[in-house]
Amino acid sequence: MEERSIPSKYRELEQLDTETLKELIRTDCYTENLDEAYVLCALRIISSREHPQPDRAQEVDRAWRRFQEEYCTPEGEGKSLYDSTPQLEQPEEIVYRKRRPLRRLPRRVAVVAAVICTLFATMLVAQAAGLDLWGVIVQWSDETFHFTYQGDEASSTWMEGQEELEGLELNDYLPTWIPEGYAVEEVQTYELRDQSTAIILFSGENLPAFYLSVDVYEDLEKMQYTTFEKDDAPVQEQRLSNGATVYFYTNGGDEQSVFQSQNVVCSISGDISEESVIKIYESIEAVE
Amino acid sequence: MEPTQDNFLEELFCNCYHDLLSYAQTCLGNPNLAEDMVQDTFHEATNQVDSLLKHPYPDRWLIKTLKFKICNYTRTQSRHRKYLVECLDLTVIPSGESVEQLVMEKEEQPLFQRLRKVLEEEEVSFLVDATLKNYSHAQLAEKYGLTVWGSAKRLSRIREKLLTEFPEYRRRKK
Known part of the structure; x- marks a missing residue:
């Protein structure tokens, strides 16, 4: 098997240590923040560090034989091992309804968030005059959706030396309103070098579950590497009462929405009405 | 299966198996389950070989399919x-x-x-x-x-x- 080179736009991945790359991959698996090309490059870097070429070739040969003998048989034609099992329902008695506290953001991210909030307040007038001080534009194609930072300088430069503003927590980016009958069922948090993520599963008795994902990025350049997979259906835009925009789209037939404010990207997926989604986003205190 | 499809799948397997296995092991932390899921992903590719032959990035299709299987498995x-x-x-x-x-x-x-x-x-x-x-x-x-x-x-x-x-x-x- 030939060694494949890493495209120049993903070269920065080579600077990361193996454990950080793995953490990035694990987080992406459950949040779908990265595109597949990015993930494949990360995997190739890990692979080149961990597995010598001859070992890999033997392993692949063994796996190919196994594939032909055990999996690719007439018995399995048209079937999937991991898609065909029936979905069980959760027993009512063991639904977890306790709201678990989220860990504090790393000091660096908290400072960034605090500084951005302060700057945001002073920039409203300038934005109304048409200046794009944030320099963030939204772009989408038939397959993906993402935010792009267009500023001239690294956004992190205007955040330096502001450590006295530390104090915000990830909780500031969580909604204060959720639809009636719902409660938090599960919270997962991930902390990467440049990003903190919380994924919250909301559920209620006889109500369809939905997920809220909150990503707080260290700076705006990092945020633009986040890509949301989507169908080729057009993206719908809705204005919030605070003037911000929510983007509704579908992915694999599932309803999704995404909302960005400064260095924070929130997304909601699941069987939930647009009206409720808008109310949830409007109730996030940090963006009011 | 036609020889063209056979060759395509074998080449895809040889080029992508290790990356997919590494991905599944990283996400699942269970080598046996990881291999099972990767093999099932290639089996999925066999089921859909006609459309995959026309796909511009079959390696990305595989990783996306595997990701779906892992998420679905973890949840269920x-x-x-x-x-x-x-x-x-x-x-x-x-x-x-x-x-x-x-x-x-x-x-x-x-x-x-x-x-x-x-x-x-x-x-x-x-x-x-x-x-x-x-x-x-x-x-x-x-x-x-x-x-x-x-x-x-x-x-x-x-x-x-x-x-x-x-x-x-x-x-x-x-």
């Missing part, structure tokens, strides 16, 4: 585990070596007796291996003398029986 496995723990009247989700011991202690309990009305002893053991020990289908097939497809069918049938006997623990279909 968690639900099955909670369900089985409730049906066995266990107070905690057991792990590793403690599983058999904890299950045996429940044999005289009314809920376990109800379970045994619909499941044979071997079926209980199979269910525990699949649900609480996270065995892959390849491991289950080896232990119980089945093919991987036979293992998937048996697990599906056992879970259907469980749902029939314990409908009160149903909440919703996701």
Whole structure:
């Protein structure tokens, strides 16, 4: 098997240590923040560090034989091992309804968030005059959706030396309103070098579950590497009462929405009405 | 399958197997399950070889399919585990070596007796291996003398029986 080179736009991945790359991959698996090309490059870097070429070739040969003998048989034609099992329902008695506290953001991210909030307040007038001080534009194609930072300088430069503003927590980016009958069922948090993520599963008795994902990025350049997979259906835009925009789209037939404010990207997926989604986003205190 | 399709799949397997295995191991932390899921992903590719031949990035298609399988497995496995723990009247989700011991202690309990009305002893053991020990289908097939497809069918049938006997623990279909 030939060694494949890493495209120049993903070269920065080579600077990361193996454990950080793995953490990035694990987080992406459950949040779908990265595109597949990015993930494949990360995997190739890990692979080149961990597995010598001859070992890999033997392993692949063994796996190919196994594939032909055990999996690719007439018995399995048209079937999937991991898609065909029936979905069980959760027993009512063991639904977890306790709201678990989220860990504090790393000091660096908290400072960034605090500084951005302060700057945001002073920039409203300038934005109304048409200046794009944030320099963030939204772009989408038939397959993906993402935010792009267009500023001239690294956004992190205007955040330096502001450590006295530390104090915000990830909780500031969580909604204060959720639809009636719902409660938090599960919270997962991930902390990467440049990003903190919380994924919250909301559920209620006889109500369809939905997920809220909150990503707080260290700076705006990092945020633009986040890509949301989507169908080729057009993206719908809705204005919030605070003037911000929510983007509704579908992915694999599932309803999704995404909302960005400064260095924070929130997304909601699941069987939930647009009206409720808008109310949830409007109730996030940090963006009011 | 036509020779063109065969060659395409073999080349795809040789080029992508290791990356996919590395991805699955990183996300699942279970080498047996990782291999099973990667093999199933390539099997999915076999099922859809016509459209995959025209796909501009088959390697990305594979990683996306694998990601879906892992997410789906993690979500449903968690639900099955909670369900089985409730049906066995266990107070905690057991792990590793403690599983058999904890299950045996429940044999005289009314809920376990109800379970045994619909499941044979071997079926209980199979269910525990699949649900609480996270065995892959390849491991289950080896232990119980089945093919991987036979293992998937048996697990599906056992879970259907469980749902029939314990409908009160149903909440919703996701």
